[in-house]
Amino acid sequence: MKEPARILIVGGGYVGMYTALRLQRKLRTDEAQVTVVGPDPYMTYQPFLPEAAAGSISPRHVVVPLRRTLPQCQILVGEATAVDHARRAATVKTLATDEEGGGAVELRYDELVLAPGSVSRTLPIPGLAEFGIGFKTVEEAIGLRNHVLEQLDIASSTRDPEVRDAALTFVFVGGGYAGVEALAELEDMARYAARYYHNIRPDDVRFILVEATGRILPEVGPEMGQYAVRELRGRNIDVRLDTRLDSCAGRIAVLSDGSRFPTRTVVWTAGVRPHPLLAATDLPRDDRGRLVCTAALQVAGAEHAWAAGDAAAVPDMSAGEPGKECAPNAQHAVRQARVLADNIISSLRGRPLRDYAHQHAGSVASLGLHKGVAYLYGRKLKGYPAWLMHRVYHLSRVPTFNRKARVLAEWSLAGLFKREIVSLGSLENPRAEFELAAGTGRRPEGT
Ligand SMILES: Cc1cc2nc3c(=O)[nH]c(=O)nc-3n(C[C@H](O)[C@H](O)[C@H](O)COP(=O)(O)OP(=O)(O)OC[C@H]3O[C@@H](n4cnc5c(N)ncnc54)[C@H](O)[C@@H]3O)c2cc1C
Numbered sequence: 001m002k003e004p005a006r007i008l009i010v011g012g013g014y015v016g017m018y019t020a021l022r023l024q025r026k027l028r029t030d031e032a033q034v035t036v037v038g039p040d041p042y043m044t045y046q047p048f049l050p051e052a053a054a055g056s057i058s059p060r061h062v063v064v065p066l067r068r069t070l071p072q073c074q075i076l077v078g079e080a081t082a083v084d085h086a087r088r089a090a091t092v093k094t095l096a097t098d099e100e101g102g103g104a105v106e107l108r109y110d111e112l113v114l115a116p117g118s119v120s121r122t123l124p125i126p127g128l129a130e131f132g133i134g135f136k137t138v139e140e141a142i143g144l145r146n147h148v149l150e151q152l153d154i155a156s157s158t159r160d161p162e163v164r165d166a167a168l169t170f171v172f173v174g175g176g177y178a179g180v181e182a183l184a185e186l187e188d189m190a191r192y193a194a195r196y197y198h199n200i201r202p203d204d205v206r207f208i209l210v211e212a213t214g215r216i217l218p219e220v221g222p223e224m225g226q227y228a229v230r231e232l233r234g235r236n237i238d239v240r241l242d243t244r245l246d247s248c249a250g251r252i253a254v255l256s257d258g259s260r261f262p263t264r265t266v267v268w269t270a271g272v273r274p275h276p277l278l279a280a281t282d283l284p285r286d287d288r289g290r291l292v293c294t295a296a297l298q299v300a301g302a303e304h305a306w307a308a309g310d311a312a313a314v315p316d317m318s319a320g321e322p323g324k325e326c327a328p329n330a331q332h333a334v335r336q337a338r339v340l341a342d343n344i345i346s347s348l349r350g351r352p353l354r355d356y357a358h359q360h361a362g363s364v365a366s367l368g369l370h371k372g373v374a375y376l377y378g379r380k381l382k383g384y385p386a387w388l389m390h391r392v393y394h395l396s397r398v399p400t401f402n403r404k405a406r407v408l409a410e411w412s413l414a415g416l417f418k419r420e421i422v423s424l425g426s427l428e429n430p431r432a433e434f435e436l437a438a439g440t441g442r443r444p445e446g447t
Contacts (some may be wrong), residue, residue: 012038015115018337094232127249149423175216180268188368
């Protein structure tokens with residue numbers, strides 16, 4: 001009898017989880033054994049990160065547990081550090097260290113799905129590496145929420161007006177949906193929270209959006225992008241188009257228009273670049289570092305290697321423009337994962353492969369509670385209807401019935417009660433109190 005094919009999926013995000021889900025549903029256990037490798041035992045539903053940062057959804061409900069969702073797959077928590085496709089082998093650094101009996105292991109496979117996604121695209125801007133805050137993971141989203149609320153506490157307790165101004169100034173760089181939604185949700189939350197401080201007025205809080213091009217939210221089209229700028233400016237958010245961050249050294253944000261803002265918060269959401277793991281493989285990459293793929297989601301010229309999502313350069317067959325590639329977004333990642341899984345199954349069963357083609361449906365973006373903008377299937381919406389559409393759309397998309405029910409319950413409860421406004425920043429250092437008691441630590445200073 002033929003041995004089951006060993007399918008190795010690197011990355012447990014959109015592509016990794018949806019591919020594994022479909023393979024688990026459609027393949028018999030005697031046909032294949034699927035292993036998913038990722039640094040976390042969960043998939044993150046990234047479009048919900050801004051709401052998690054604002055406290056509208058709890059962090060646990062933004063993530064999908066891989067072990068429960070993929071019971072027929074093996075889940076290995078660790079980071080792939082290299083892939084030698086010629087030998088059909090991947091090196092994985094597991095969570096357990098060498099001393100703990102773990103360390104690096106080599107996994108052999110017959111079919112490889114490489115989907116480690118992307119990382120923030122940073123630039124060599126002075127101070128950015130030291131002070132910049134990313135917004136791609138649930139840890140970053142919750143860290144940012146705690147940080148913003150902590151700045152209000154610092155501003156409220158300092159006697160130094162310069163410290164106060166810097167604490168109340170929040171700079172966001174990048175006007176894509178990650179940056180705009182994060183800024184809009186956090187601004188909404190910070191202004192709301194300011195009501196509960198005896199010495200901070202909501203207007204004391206200053207949010208600045210810095211965008212290098214002349215528009216924001218290109219995903220919702222120019223008209224809705226302009227509406228979003230007006231909506232944000234109407235809320236006193238300082239939106240600076242055609243402007244770049246030149247430096248944030250010494251915690252002073254210096255912009256290309258000459259302005260300077262002392263600040264303790266620079267959130268960097270100015271685009272993504274493919275995961276650095278791709279450079280540690282023997283697979284072909286394009287000039288931007290993504291894996292070169294065919295429309296059938298095979299890595300070009302490499303048999304039994306497949307890729308999709310942010311890490312892959314996939315021809316956009318629906319664009320009608322030769323050379324155009326799919327944008328890095330969840331809409332493509334989910335649909336590509338389905339085609340990818342079906343093509344692996346076809347390949348194992350000796351059937352022809354099919355090409356991926358998807359007409360972009362548009363986008364929805366939240367601009368804070370009850371505010372939004374949407375361009376979906378040719379329909380333009382703004383304000384409350386767009387916000388509602390944003391929620392309905394993402395509720396329909398978030399994986400598993402369990403997550404949908406939990407998110408819906410949270411939204412319903414949030415409609416009945418007031419917002420949570422405490423910073424739980426100390427969660428990031430849970431031993432601090434005990435160390436103090438044991439006489440080995442000291443209270444951390446404000447960040
Ligand atoms: C804040 C935010 C909001 C967004 N909102 C939207 C939206 O509204 N609509 C939309 O279409 N798109 C949105 N996106 C983009 C969308 O989330 C991405 O395009 C999508 O996640 C890409 O899927 P992927 O599987 O390629 O990567 P990911 O979903 O990022 O998955 C990659 C996985 O690989 C894992 N990994 C990383 N390194 C390794 C390694 N060395 N070994 C093994 N595993 C590894 C990661 O931990 C991760 O789990 C948003 C993104 C962000 C950050």
